[in-house]
Structures are given as structure tokens and as C-alpha cells.
Amino acid sequence: MQVKVKLIGAFRTDRFKENIAEYPDGTRVEEIFSQLQIPKRALGTVLLNGLHARLDDVLNEGDTLTLLPILGGG
């Protein structure tokens, strides 16, 4: 299945802004996150098709996955 992955902020450094790739059916968010080698402590929010999601959510064909760094403070 095809999934679009969007990275926000510092996650883009040495990676990409947006990438469409093929993944096996049943792939979970966590598996893509692990492949990207982003430190877990830096992950703030996961969006799946614009809605808040969890690392153990399963992806489907045509999904857009967005990974955001932690937000907080000013």
C-alpha cells in the first residue's frame, strides 16, 4: 500500500519534508517511526489523515501520516 509521510520541524533535518512510499499491508505507525530513527523522546504528536493518532494504529492505503515534534513552552 502507498502511504504519504510528512515530517515537521527538526524531524526534516537529514530526512525529508514529505515522502510517498510503499509499505506492507498492516503496517503500524510505530514501524515507520522506527525506520526513520527519530528519538522517541522527541516525538510529540502523530496525525493520521489530520487527526490525532497513536503509535500502534494500523495504516491503510492512501493514508497521510504526519509526525510532529513535542510542543510546549514559549
Added chain:
Amino acid sequence: MKSLTTDPAANPAAILYHRCTVDLKTGELRYTDVPCRNLEDVLGGFGRSFQDLAMRQIDNAYCDENPLIVNTGLLTGSTAMTALRTYFSGYSPIKGSKAGRPAAMWSTGSGKFGAKFKWTGLDELIFENRSEQPVYVLIKETVAGPQVELKPAEHLLGLSTHAKIMALQQEYPNAHFAAIGPAGENWQQNYMGAVALSTENQLKSKQDKCRFAGRGGMGSLMGYKNILALVAQSRDKLGKVSEAVKKVNLNVIKGGGSARLQPISRGGGGGTWAAYDVLQAFHAVPVNNFRPQGNAIPEKLFRENVEKEYDIKSEACYRCGITCHNNISEKGADGSKGEFLAKFDYEPLNLLGTNLGIHAAGEAARLIQLADNYGMDSISLGVTISYLLAYNERHPEKPILNGATFGDYEKIRELVIKAGEGELPEIGRGSMRLSQATGETGYAYHVKGLELPAYQPETNPGYAWAIAGGHMSMATYGLLTREGKSDLDSWVKGITQNKLHMVGFDMIGLCKFFDIANGIGTQMVVDCLKSEFNLEVSTDDIRAAVRRAFLRGLALELRQGYTKAEFCLPAEVSEDPNSHINLPNITSSEFIAQLEKRVWEIFEPELEGILD
């Protein structure tokens, strides 16, 4: 601080803090060792000062009976990382109820002044009345204990915050400083004066790299009292770092809480500036007076775009490993670093940049620099100006003041300068008063008279219960955006249980970035108190003390005449919902009404008798 117990929760009176009370009218000084009333007193900061403010009925911030309380937290000046906080408390000139009475307020900043102050041997300074002549206050360590002196300060009048500090450094090379700018000197016309706190970096580089206790106009109160600066002169007394504190400090750096603040080169998020990227994913970056347009305009101030033209350097506070600052300098054609401009933190950058329609980094940096040099709270300043620009946009036929509109840098710059010089009370007295004067209050972005930070109110109805300005006294700003919580139960729990604990950092002397998600009721803090002072305190005791301190703040607001109807977001939020923000709507009238009902049902019984 004298400690005659290891159990301050059970026996707070056996902990005594050292206070100097200064009568500015007579010059009389009184030194006392004050026994603590409760654990809030022991922890310090606003936990202590608000109990003292509650003992006074103040109807006007600019009166002799309104004290300026300068104190530290228990851990200020300790080996715990980030322990640099100084607190300034008093009844605020800018934050006040519609009944016309000022709210109790505190403001805090880092820099090294707090540690130096603590190392003089003093824990608290209370300024009573006001001085006839401008003075600065020298607090020095002597063999006989801390000594306080009032010194003539005419030579400092009119200088910027940075210039005052540089002038005083010539005279006191081993000291650190807290200074107001021209805005605080012009307290009659400017209620948003900040207090600048010197940093090691500033004193060494001679560049204007102060930190600020900005909120609530404590610099204006200091100006009213005719105090232009404080000088803390002592030896550095940082003790050897114990194994227990080393472990805590390592956790502060490596733990999740500070991850987003570490430099990008270390795998971090790159400081608070990174909020731009995250909030833009939801089209929730404030634009043109808090009206995001669903477009890419905020991206112009993304770091990746700014660093093409400017030099960005990550720097840290004294002994702090978080390294959260992003200092921006001009970049020469050959790539060399030029003049230092400003520190790009999310709030000032947005509120003096994108939210004014300013999208050029250099222009935003110059506005931040001006606000800092004049000693004005960049949040109150930016939001008051954005209100004015919104008014002028709505009334092109009859604009007010200099007719500035969104994006008009030169005219906005003029507003900042004139406000700082005390020539524009319409700006200097804040958005609540300006909007009352125009009669258009619905799009003035303040809550309870204090301007909102750069998080859309649509994402944070918790602002209404913040006691010293959201977002730093109510940590619900990420509950919807980060955590995705849009149900009533989560918001009631967030406001009344978990997120209010952020204010604990404004008691104990630590920066919020020590552990922003968890507050101070943690094993890390327990370990620091045991190691530094041999105090045995439980996390439950700490959390209970923080909750009492927070509730005391709420009770004080009600006592100062706030009605429950004033605990509300700007009307525009629910009357004209912004469909561009890609998040569930949690600010409808119905949702807010339910939230208010349930939050007050929990808070109200606890408020009874809390000020007695």
C-alpha cells in the same frame, strides 16, 4: 535561609528565611528571620509572596501600600540545573478586574541575578512606599551578613535596560543586575514595564543578552517606586555537585521534557521557536491579531528560512545544559557573523512578527530588540499593537494613533518606540484599556486584563483560569494540539488537576524547562531538596503545596473584584469561529458553558477560607 528541621511540611516554622524590608520613603531598613507559615513559604517565589499580598487590600497598583517583593525559590542558586529564578511580585498595574482593582501578580526570569542575590545571604527584599529620588539598590554580602544600601541613580535615568546594566557593571564588576528600561521609568503611561536580568553571556560579550521578568508590569511597579536597578554583589558560591543532583541534572538534559529545546545539532527540536512548525501543521500560528488564514504565511519565519540569511547560534543560561536560546545575528556576505540582533523565542517572535503581519526576520528581530531595550513585556506589547492594527483594518476611514496597519514595519516600529518612551499610553496601558476606549472589546486578545501568549485561544480554554497569564501558569496549551484532547472530561481534569502544577516552578527557583510536563512534585525535585538541604519532602506534600498556592491565586483574583464572567476568552473566538484552524472546536458557547460549570464546581469549595 536557616533550617532547623528535616521535615518542612510538618514543621515549616523551623525553616526561617532572611528578609530585608526597605522603606523607600525614610530609607529605613529592617532585617528579619521570618519563620515559614507552611510549605509554600519554604518553597518560596509566588508561593510566599502571594500570602503576603493577600494580607493587603490594594485598590490601585500605584500606591504606597502596594509592595514590590523580590525573592527567590528554595533551589535558586543551588547546583540543580536551571536554578536561576528571581521573582518579582506585587499588585499589577496592567492586570486588573473590570471593577478597577489590580490583580496580584508575579513575574520571573533567569539570568544570574537570582543566584547572586541568594548568595548575598538574603532570601527576600520587600520595598515599601516609594523613593522621592531615583535610586538603585545595592545588595551585598559582608562578613556581618547581607547589607542593603540605597544609592542615587540619576545617572541611569533614560538608559536602556542593557545600558543600565553595562553602566553598573563598570562600578560592580563582580555583581549581577536587575534593571528596568525607559518603559518602567515612564510608569504613568506604560503599565507593561519588564525587569531585565543580567546574564554571564551579556556581561562578557557586552551584547544585550538579558533575560526578562516580563509579565504583569513589575518593571512599571519598580519604576513607580523610583528604583531603577538592583545590584547583587557576592562571591559565587556554587557548591560541589552531589552524585544525586548530577543524576537529576543528567535527566534534565536527556529526559523527554527538554528534548524539544535542545539544539537541532544535538537531535533536539531547536528551542521554543520550533512551536512555529508544529502549530502551523494545524494552521494555528497566530497571524494578524490571532486570525490564522489557513495559508503558508507563517512559514516565512520558520527557522529553515531564517537561517539562509541570518546567523543562528544556540546558547544557554549559566550552567544549563538545555541550551534553549537561539540568538540571531546579522550574516555578512562572506557568511561571517555580524551584529547581534535578538533572541528568537517563540512568543516574542510571533507576537512582534507574524501576528503583526511582519514576516521578515530582520524586522521582527529589530522589534524584539527594541522591546527588550525599552524594557517592555513583548507579549503585552505585541498583542496591544496587534489589537490596534486590527482596529485600523476594520476602520480604514478613521484609523487611530499613527494609522498603522498589519505589516507596516516603520509605523509599528514608531509605536514601539513611543510606547517605550511613555508617549503612547494607548499602547502602554495594554489591550484591555485600549479596547474599552474604542468600544470594540471582542477582538482584544487578553484574559482578565493580561494579554495572551502566542497560542490561539481556540486551542486553550484553560487560559481563563491561568493566574499569572497563560500559558506559563496553566499548561493546557498543548492539551488539544499535542494530546488531541477535545472532550470535556479531559479539559476539566487538565485545568483542575494536572496542568495547574506548572506554577510550582514559580515557587522553587527552577525554570519550567527542568521538567515542563510533570511540574515540581517529582522524585527529581525530592532528590534535589534532600541533597542540597537535607530536607525530607514527599512528592505528595509538594503537589499539595503547589495546589494551595494556585488556589490562593484564584481566590485573590476573586477578592480583587473579578466576576466569574471575566474568566473568559476573547468574544471573537466563539462569536466568529475561525474555520482555518484544523482542530476540533472546543470553544463553542456550549462547550465553554459546560467547562465553566464543572471547573468552578471543583475549585469553589476549595477556595473557601484559603485566604484566611
